[in-house]
Amino acid sequence: MQYIEVEKKYMVPDAEALKTKLRDLGAKPSEPTRQVDAYYNAPHRDFLAPEAISEWLRIRTEERGSSINYKRWFPVDEIIKTHADEFESKVDDVEAIRRLLQMLDFQPLVTVDKTREEWQLPNVEVVFDHVLNAGDFVEFEFKGDAETIDDATAQLDEFISSLNVELGEQIRRGYPHILLGREH
Numbered sequence: 024m025q026y027i028e029v030e031k032k033y034m035v036p037d038a039e040a041l042k043t044k045l046r047d048l049g050a051k052p053s054e055p056t057r058q059v060d061a062y063y064n065a066p067h068r069d070f071l072a073p074e075a076i077s078e079w080l081r082i083r084t085e086e087r088g089s090s091i092n093y094k095r096w097f098p099v100d101e102i103i104k105t106h107a108d109e110f111e112s113k114v115d116d117v118e119a120i121r122r123l124l125q126m127l128d129f130q131p132l133v134t135v136d137k138t139r140e141e142w143q144l145p146n147v148e149v150v151f152d153h154v155l156n157a158g159d160f161v162e163f164e165f166k167g168d169a170e171t172i173d174d175a176t177a178q179l180d181e182f183i184s185s186l187n188v189e190l191g192e193q194i195r196r197g198y199p200h201i202l203l204g205r206e207h
Contacts, residue, residue, distance in 0.1 A: 026108055026109060026110060027106055027107070027108060027109070027172065027175075028094070028106060028107045028108075028109040028164065029105075029106045029164070029165040029169075029172060029175040029176055029179060030162055030163060030164040030165065030179075031162070031163045031179060031180075031183060031193065032160055032161070032162045032163075032193065032194040032195075033160065033161050033162075033190040033191050033192065033193050033194060034158065034159070034160060034190070034191030034192045034194060035151065035159050035160055035161040035190065035191055036189065036190075036191045037188075037189065038151055038159065038161070040188050040189070041149075041161060041186065041188045041190075042142075042151075044186050044187075044188050045142050045144070045149060048144060049144070050142040050143060050144050050149070051142070051143075052140050052141065052142050053140060053141040053142075053143075054140075055138050055139065055140045056085050056086055056087065056138070056139055056140075057085060057086070057136070057137070057138050057139075058083055058084070058085045058135075058136075058137050058138075058139050059083070059084045059085070059134060059135075059136050060081050060082070060083050060084075060134065060135040060136075060137070060198070060199075061081065061082045061083075061084075061121075061131060061134050062079055062080065062081050062131070062132040062133050062134070062135070062199045063080045063081070063082070063124055063129040063130060063131055063132060064080075064129065064130045064131075064132050065080065065129060066127065066128035066129060066130070070132070071132070071203075071205075073100070074102075074207055075099075075100060075101060075102050075104075075207040076196075076197075076199075076200060076205060076207065077095055077096045077097075077099045077100075077104070078093070078094065078095040078096070079092075079093070079094050079197065079199060080092070080093050080124075080129065081093075081094070082114070082117060082120055082121065082124075084117055088113055088114075089113070089114040089115075089117035089120075090111050090112060090113050090114055091111070091112055091114050091120055092109065092110065092111040092112075093109075093110045093111075094107045094108070094109045094110075095107060095108045102195075102207050103195055104195065105172060105176065106172045106175075106176075132199065132203070133199050133202050133203050135154060135155075135157075135198040135199060135202060136154070136155040137152045137153060137154040137155065137198065138152070138153045139151070139152050144182075145166075145167065146165065146166055146167030146168075146178065146182070147163055147164065147165060147166060147167070147179065147182050148163075148164045148166050149161060149162070149163055149164075150162045150164070152198075154198050154201070154202075156202060157198060157201045157202060160194060160198075161190065163179055163182065163183055164179075165178060165179040
């Protein structure tokens, strides 16, 4: 399932309880890092036009390097998404990529400024995000082996359930949606 992302995101009312459980499972946190994600709209197709946004183009800048990322969620026309195609690559010269997008008439949409702490387990990556002007969140991303998206989703749900830690509301939209005031 290379290039496919299956993840679940929640508000996090008590990050320390969840971190304690992750430590008990043998996970260790990364050093928190600041990520600044600049999102762009395409000139040939308005990503914001559909009722349910299904794609983003992003440039990420952080201390450990920069990247460009395109993500398209499925089912495309549905409000609740199950997974995404995700294509990401490191970028050596982020300013060149910004200028390239500008010359091709890609327009800046929104910037997401967050602090991220990553926890790795064998089949799941857990990240804690503090997003400026949006709040605190936890994301669980499936990193194991699965034959299908449904299988990956079931394994992820089973892992989250096994934690026995109270999570907040499940968030079914990305940080750009939140900052742009979009429900879908």
